[in-house]
Amino acid sequence: MLAARGGPRAGVTVDRAAVATAFTSERHLRRDGEAFESFAPLSGFFRTRDGWVRTHANYPHHAERLLAVLGLRPGADRAAVAGRLATRSSLSFEADATTAGALAVAMRTPDEWAASDAGRAVAGEPLVRVTDSGEARRPLRVLPEPGAGPAAGLRVLDLTRVIAGPVATRTLAYLGADVLRVDPPGLPELVPQHLDTGLGKRSTLLDLTDRADRARFDTLLADADVLVTGYRSDAMHALGLDAGTVRATHPDLVVASLTAWGDSGPWRGRRGFDSLVQVATGVAVVTGSADDPGVLPAQALDHATGYLLAAAILEALTRRASGGGGSAIAASLARTASWLLSRPRPASGGRTPDPGPWLADLPSPYGTIRHAVPPFRLDAQPHDWVSGPVGWGTSPPRWL
CATH class of the missing domain: 3.30.1540 (formyl-coa transferase, domain 3)
Structure with a gap:
């Protein structure tokens, strides 16, 4: 993508220990040295x-x-x-x-x-569905300066929550994109999730059912390069923010959607989280014992789906940089689970790598945030985000 936008070709380095640490980033999160609880008592x-x-x-x-x-x-x-x-x-x-x-x-x-x-x-859906349009009506933004990241200057509207979607947009932020997360004022995010997945992003509050706030959002959308959504498909359709509706008026936009249970079948409109998808799809049986259910050693469905979605977005933007139009991208936790269950099962007794080399500190309004660095790095690019998380909902609803 960097080369497609006029920059130099950059090598990519992936370290297994960095991947293992990134896939458990929420466990390594610290605020001024203090850890957070992963699950509430009734979960x-x-x-x-x-x-x-x-x-x-x-x-x-x-x-x-x-x-x-x-x-x-x-x-x-x-x-x-x-x-x-x-x-x-x-x-x-x-x-x-x-x-x-x-x-x-x-x-x-x-x-x-x-x-x-x-x-x-779910089994009938592709791991990641990508539907492309024809030629672009307007070119993709050029790199703002030499040495910038591959997504520098690109504008990403982030309508996601919890882990998978925010991991995708957090990855785009690491690569230089201006990522603006938009949340409804009455639905605050859990503090540890905001701190872990808000790295490098900005955060604003808009009520998309309010006429004035919706007008502000539509202004942002008109000048965005990517829209990423992580809410139920029915909720997005009710807001007119499903991929079909958005791309009808914004054909050059890359629209990526993430759901728990896929976009077809009887569970398509259900709420869901990684832990629940593991249980429904049989992962809890495979990882459990004769007496008790089990879990994966990480919330791997969330993290894997987030990185898959980010990769598909980057590929779509590369096509845009070469003159192609927008794309609609869809992924789900359940489809990732089905793919994982189809793979050979690793032998037990694997060694957990030392996370120390893959942790870093960044300042924030909440205190010093210790976090996992990205699971990959680009040549000549810093191996961390340029900034820690901002205060939730404190950013103005405008592009940089």
Whole structure:
């Protein structure tokens, strides 16, 4: 991409230890030396009368819905949740939780997932779907200066949350893009996730259902090169920000969307997170024991899908730099899980590399942030972001 934009060809170095550290970046995050909890008390595995479910209640509104669907008072503890779930059927509770907007998934084997309507739909999707348009109506921006990163000067609107989507846009920020994350004012991000995935980005708040804020957003969109979304497809369609609608009026835009469960099949509109996708697709069975479910040694579905999405965006921008038009890109955690399950299984007993060489510090309004550096580096480029995370929602809604 750098060469396509008139810069020199740059070598890329990837270190396995750096990759392992980056894939667990949230575990290495420190603020002034202090670590964060990865999961809230009501998130995790619970026994049911016929198996297991896994819940996700890291966000306060998800915890409230989980307690409500179980008929528990606000503030009830994990033991109370366990007691209620012990009497429930896994699939029945999964259905009730989904209807209530809570997050809980029944544990399935890989074969059970593959035989389900949702599993078959996901298996029929490509790992990353890319649809290109024809020739460009306007050229891609030129590199602003010699020695700049391959994405320098490009403008990225970031409508993502949690890990996978923010990892993709964090990667573009490392490569020099002006990444502006846009969040709704009433839905704050968890502090550790903002600190971990906000490196090198700016952050603004806009209510896209408000006329004035939507006008500000549309002004940003008109001058953007990339739009990345990580919300449910139905939510994006309701806002007129699905790929088809956006590209009809912005044909040169690269529009990348990430979902939990894919863009086809009966689960396409469901909420989901890495931990839940592992449980539904059979990863928890494969990594578990005869008595207990297991987990991957990292939130690998999130990180892998984020880097896949970033790579597809960079490839699409390279085509734009060569005169091509925009692209629509789609990826999902569930499709990444299906791909992972199809690969040979590694032997047990692997060694965890020392993360020390792949950690660095950056200042921020929250304090000094120790973080994992990118899993790759470019020749003649610093191996870190140019800045730490800004205060959440403190950036003006305009391009640099």
